[in-house]
């Protein structure tokens with residue numbers, strides 16, 4: 001199977017803003033408490049990316065973890081998601097640590113680099129996964145990590161294995177599959 005073929009496997013529709021309320025609601029902080037899920041990877045002063053940030057559960061949580069000197073680059077292809085994320089960030093008092101960036105489905109369109117990149121419950125929506133991981137790899141600082149988490153109800157074990165295979169052919173290495181509720185995961189580093 002070619003990388004191009006692999007790069008276009010297991011696509012799902014893009015999550016709409018109204019559908020996002022079904023999982024990104026007040027219960028989420030118990031299901032996915034950000035310090036518990038990401039505290040091992042994100043610390044004071046870091047620059048982190050939240051790709052496919054949606055309404056910002058993880059962007060806002062990571063803004064707390066990076067502190068006043070850190071930065072969160074929150075990226076999404078839907079302006080509505082970024083608008084809700086920024087409103088929530090302002091309410092949480094961390095909007096000044098978050099840079100919102102509107103991307104295209106096939107192009108992140110941002111040249112900044114990060115110590116940590118999160119792609120939570122979004123990779124299955126990306127049309128060209130090979131290009132996606134190529135782009136993530138070039139945006140990862142030395143010794144940086146990428147965490148992908150995919151929803152168990154949509155992504156099978158075989159599908160995430162294919163996704164990891166694509167990431168490998170972009171020059172990434174899967175070092176772990178951390179346990180995260182309702183998710184299949186892969187922690188990636190540069191080879």
Ligand SMILES: C[S@@+](CC[C@H](N)C(=O)[O-])C[C@H]1O[C@@H](n2cnc3c(N)ncnc32)[C@H](O)[C@@H]1O
Nearest residue numbers: 015052053054076077078105120121122125126
């Ligand atoms: C299921 S939601 C998850 C949102 C968020 N990561 C969370 O866990 O709450 C998927 C998000 O990924 C975004 N998305 C899908 N494909 C994308 C792409 N190719 N580039 C950037 N964002 C994308 C969607 O717009 C949506 O906001």
